[in-house]
Each structure stands twice: as structure tokens, then as C-alpha cells.
Amino acid sequence: FAFTKIRVNKLFVFIWTVLLAGAAAYIIAGGNFNSVFFYIILVSYLTAVITVLSLIKLIDESKYA
Numbered sequence: 812f813a814f815t816k817i818r819v820n821k822l823f824v825f826i827w828t829v830l831l832a833g834a835a836a837y838i839i840a841g842g843n844f845n846s847v848f849f850y851i852i853l854v855s856y857l858t859a860v861i862t863v864l865s866l867i868k869l870i871d872e873s874k875y876a
Contacts, residue, residue, distance in 0.1 A: 821870060827863045831856055 835856040842849045 819866060819870070821867065824863055824866050824870070828860060831860045831863065835860075 835853060838849070838852055838856070842853075
């Protein structure tokens with residue numbers, strides 16, 4: 812949705828990927844491995860990274876359209 816409204820570029824994707832990976836690393840470093848919420852948060856970060864990385868495909872397709 813954001814791509815169609817504000818026209819993000821690959822720098823946007825890179826910055827958000829680094830921020831999400833850093834936040835996930837922070838959670839892992841101080842995480843409580845016995846908590847179910849720890850794993851829910853990790854899956855949420857993974858889903859967010861995959862979603863942001865999928866924008867690269869949209870960016871490449873829009874350049875050729």
C-alpha cells in the first residue's frame with residue numbers, strides 16, 4: 812500500500828530491513844526463550860522483514876512498466 816502512495820525506493824527497503832533485523836537481534840540477545848511471546852515477536856519480525864523485502868520486486872517491476 813505504501814509503495815503505491817509514496818513511491819518508496821530501494822534505500823527505504825534497506826533501511827527498514829536493517830532496523831527490523833537490529834530489533835530482532837536485540838530481542839534475541841535479551842530474550843526469554845521459555846516465553847511463548849518471545850517466539851510470537853520473532854515470527855512477527857520475520858514476517859515484517861519478508862513483507863519489506865517483497866517491495867523490491869514491486870520496485871523492479873514498476874521500473875519496467
